[in-house]
Amino acid sequence: MAEVLVYVDHVDGAVRKPTLELLTLARRVGEPVAVALGNGAADTAATLAEHGAVKVLTHDASEYADYLVVPKVDALQAAHEAVSPAAVLFPSSAEGKEIAARLALRIGSGIITDAVDLEAGDEGPVATQSVFAASFTTKSRVSKGTPVITVKPNSAAVEAAPAAGAVEALSVSFSEKATGTKVTGRTPRESTGRPELTEAAIVVSGGRGVNGAENFSIIEALADSLGAAVGASRAAVDAGWYPHTNQVGQTGKSVSPQLYIANGISGAIQHRAGMQTSKTIVAVNKDAEAPIFDLVDYGVVGDLFDVVPQLTDEVKTRKG
Amino acid sequence: MSLRIVVTVKYVPDATGDRHFADDLTVDRDDVDGLLSELDEYAVEQALQIAEDADDAEVTVLTVGPEDAKDALRKALSMGADKAVHVEDDDLHGTDAIGTSLVLAKAIEKAGYDLVISGMASTDGTMGVVPALVAERLGVPQVTLLSEVSVEDGTVKGRRDGDAASEQLEASLPAVVSVTDQSGEARYPSFKGIMAAKKKPVESWDLSDLDIEAEEIGLEGAWTKVEAVAERPARTAGTIVKDEGEGGKQLAEFLASQKFI
Ligand SMILES: Cc1cc2nc3c(=O)[nH]c(=O)nc-3n(C[C@H](O)[C@H](O)[C@H](O)COP(=O)(O)OP(=O)(O)OC[C@H]3O[C@@H](n4cnc5c(N)ncnc54)[C@H](O)[C@@H]3O)c2cc1C
Numbered sequence A: 001m002a003e004v005l006v007y008v009d010h011v012d013g014a015v016r017k018p019t020l021e022l023l024t025l026a027r028r029v030g031e032p033v034a035v036a037l038g039n040g041a042a043d044t045a046a047t048l049a050e051h052g053a054v055k056v057l058t059h060d061a062s063e064y065a066d067y068l069v070v071p072k073v074d075a076l077q078a079a080h081e082a083v084s085p086a087a088v089l090f091p092s093s094a095e096g097k098e099i100a101a102r103l104a105l106r107i108g109s110g111i112i113t114d115a116v117d118l119e120a121g122d123e124g125p126v127a128t129q130s131v132f133a134a135s136f137t138t139k140s141r142v143s144k145g146t147p148v149i150t151v152k153p154n155s156a157a158v159e160a161a162p163a164a165g166a167v168e169a170l171s172v173s174f175s176e177k178a179t180g181t182k183v184t185g186r187t188p189r190e191s192t193g194r195p196e197l198t199e200a201a202i203v204v205s206g207g208r209g210v211n212g213a214e215n216f217s218i219i220e221a222l223a224d225s226l227g228a229a230v231g232a233s234r235a236a237v238d239a240g241w242y243p244h245t246n247q248v249g250q251t252g253k254s255v256s257p258q259l260y261i262a263n264g265i266s267g268a269i270q271h272r273a274g275m276q277t278s279k280t281i282v283a284v285n286k287d288a289e290a291p292i293f294d295l296v297d298y299g300v301v302g303d304l305f306d307v308v309p310q311l312t313d314e315v316k317t318r319k320g
Numbered sequence B: 001m002s003l004r005i006v007v008t009v010k011y012v013p014d015a016t017g018d019r020h021f022a023d024d025l026t027v028d029r030d031d032v033d034g035l036l037s038e039l040d041e042y043a044v045e046q047a048l049q050i051a052e053d054a055d056d057a058e059v060t061v062l063t064v065g066p067e068d069a070k071d072a073l074r075k076a077l078s079m080g081a082d083k084a085v086h087v088e089d090d091d092l093h094g095t096d097a098i099g100t101s102l103v104l105a106k107a108i109e110k111a112g113y114d115l116v117i118s119g120m121a122s123t124d125g126t127m128g129v130v131p132a133l134v135a136e137r138l139g140v141p142q143v144t145l146l147s148e149v150s151v152e153d154g155t156v157k158g159r160r161d162g163d164a165a166s167e168q169l170e171a172s173l174p175a176v177v178s179v180t181d182q183s184g185e186a187r188y189p190s191f192k193g194i195m196a197a198k199k200k201p202v203e204s205w206d207l208s209d210l211d212i213e214a215e216e217i218g219l220e221g222a223w224t225k226v227e228a229v230a231e232r233p234a235r236t237a238g239t240i241v242k243d244e245g246e247g248g249k250q251l252a253e254f255l256a257s258q259k260f261i
């Protein structure tokens, strides 16, 4: 069976969930060979093996942390040469997409970004994409070279599929361009203790209707009662009520959880673009005409300052 | 010496319009009004600010697109850019991101540049990969997705807010930069700006001006193929209740019925 390269997104050896989802999809089109780079690369192997990686190619060098994107492109190009895979898959993060694009250009291949599903096809993998703010779905394939495809988080279930996961050192020689963009400082994001927005099964969001940074505690309380991540509309972010990292929508994060709860959000097209593929959608809004109600499975027309705390109490009571 | 800034801007169908596909499965650009991609306004804004801070600078806006794409250039000129280049050719129809990056890179080289500034993503394709591809083709540093950018003494610096960390980046010119919608509100064209834009030069180049063969671009030259498109089925109408004092409890009941609690 053909091998499929899977780029591993990890933090010091801790594999992030979208990579495990990628392994599920990779197994549909071939045998997953994972590529893990940078600090802690070898520590990823056990988790990757549990989820189907037959091999884990690893390489660590300070260049991966000290320079932007290009060292990783060099490494993926080396892996592509070593393996001659049937496809190369990346998580659809900002960095994942940039590495994927430059790799595709170098190896003379077409690229598809932001797939939400992947199947094997007669002429190579077929990717499903959700476009125009999720109002259309398309099926596409790469028609030249080795398909390079980036996949959005929550596009597949994480599955246990034990495989060998043999660690092999990847040999990489960096190109002259690898050190072009220096990373001169790095401030890690502080953990909130809540699930990662793009990975969460439930997302509770607040918009302009929340009316102030201090009121976001109401949204957070509901999120915590459900074990959910917190999201925000751009209006709430622009007003400075919540960090931009929590913005949902076209220029924020794109989420696809099992349950999305929009509070005081009107449902503008750019917001929908980031949440329309959620499985179940619920909204609380005092305006019965708000476009968000066109999307909902369940909606409450009412003041969020009454409805949300009551809901939070009820969730807590029911969960005991 | 003058700092030559090239801003890449895309003409896109209005996101609030009824966007759809043409029969050949390319984006229909005829039936929906187009405009300068809002996300590229941020690139124009940062270019103008960098130019204002430099002793001597020139801002060229560049678009690859159909006849109407001139509207996008006109808007950028009325914001304050100095001149414009429009790459237009019938053979460009259906070009993918890889092909677009080829045309942009050739045009940027022909125009002459020290700094290229792009938007974070186009609002129609939303791939967010063209700036990285252009940097790869030009063989210059990529300093992308910046929410803060400055240029001093031939060095570009900026802040990239990523998922796991916020990074400070630095590279020597020439370089390719892209900026996010966090980089600062774009200015509105003034009346004076709109009048002045009418007199600013707009050059038109076709593929032969850029030594690009028709096979390298367009729908035939694309390295990806859209095989099917389908409108997403409308969501089945949900239940909507009015809060009469029990709205939160009713919602909890719904969530319980769906096994979320
Ligand atoms: C290029 C571009 C990119 C964009 N990207 C994004 C993006 O990524 N994400 C995003 O969200 N937006 C984005 N936007 C902005 C988008 O167009 C909207 O302006 C934004 O989503 C509005 O946020 P909102 O729904 O919170 O605010 P509003 O549209 O003002 O809606 C607030 C809602 O709250 C309700 N409300 C008020 N008070 C209460 C109360 N007490 N109880 C219950 N309901 C109440 C109101 O009825 C109203 O429906 C983008 C725009 C552009 C041009």
Ligand SMILES: Nc1ncnc2c1ncn2[C@@H]1O[C@H](COP(=O)(O)O)[C@@H](O)[C@H]1O
Pocket: B008, B009, B010, B011, B037, B039, B040, B043, B062, B063, B064, B065, B097, B100, B104, B117, B118, B119, B120, B121, B122, B123, B125, B126, B127, B128, B129, B130, B131
């Ligand atoms: N046809 C085009 N003409 C000019 N610039 C473009 C074009 N397509 C993409 N770009 C630039 O590349 C950025 C990212 O686009 P994309 O990768 O398509 O999301 C945009 O914000 C523009 O700055």
